Amino acid sequence: MAYLIYGLLTVILVLAIITDKKTYKIRNKHLIIGTLLGVTINIAYLGIRGIVHSFLGFIFPIVILMFLFALGVLGAGDIKLFATIGAIMGIQFTAYVMLYAFIIGGMMAFIILVYKKLLIKRLTYFFHYIKNAILMKHTPKYYVANQDGQAVTMHFSYAIALGTIIHMINNGGII
Numbered sequence: 001m002a003y004l005i006y007g008l009l010t011v012i013l014v015l016a017i018i019t020d021k022k023t024y025k026i027r028n029k030h031l032i033i034g035t036l037l038g039v040t041i042n043i044a045y046l047g048i049r050g051i052v053h054s055f056l057g058f059i060f061p062i063v064i065l066m067f068l069f070a071l072g073v074l075g076a077g078d079i080k081l082f083a084t085i086g087a088i089m090g091i092q093f094t095a096y097v098m099l100y101a102f103i104i105g106g107m108m109a110f111i112i113l114v115y116k117k118l119l120i121k122r123l124t125y126f127f128h129y130i131k132n133a134i135l136m137k138h139t140p141k142y143y144v145a146n147q148d149g150q151a152v153t154m155h156f157s158y159a160i161a162l163g164t165i166i167h168m169i170n171n172g173g174i175i
Helices: 002-023 028-046 048-071 076-089 091-115 119-136 156-170
Strands: none
Touching: 002 028, 002 076, 002 156, 028 048, 028 076, 048 076, 048 091, 076 091, 076 156, 091 119, 091 156
16 A cells, blocks of 8 residues: 555655646646545545545645745645645644655755845845734735745745655655
8 A cells, every 4th residue: 555655645746846846836636636546545445534534634734834825925736735645644644744844945945045145135024024913913925025026936845745755764655
């Protein structure tokens, strides 16, 4: 079962990275198919418990990460990718993947900001944002534009994929 489920997970992650790289979007059809296959596999191996396993794994990242989406910090596609991973692998696996992905994403963002010489500017904006949110008791969308007025973003699917691979290795699933 491990090879089948890790194979499905790998295909979903590769498709997510490809579409995210090309369009800054992760296609819903890939995520829906991955979720349905994950639920089907879990039902086949766990019976009725497979439905609960998949449902809880699916809903967990949505509930946990919705605040970051509301602030504009995390994209809907990233949350849906975490939810698909949850439907395939369950809550515990997904929680570890989320932890690893956010650590990796933070390191990626730090490297990008240092390379583009934007670290001080972004940290200043962040602390100003926090100060205003506390003083005004209001949390508007977190938005930082580059010199052209475009939102500054990164492909978080890379961090999600790396976090998943790290946890698959740590979980004894591959290598």
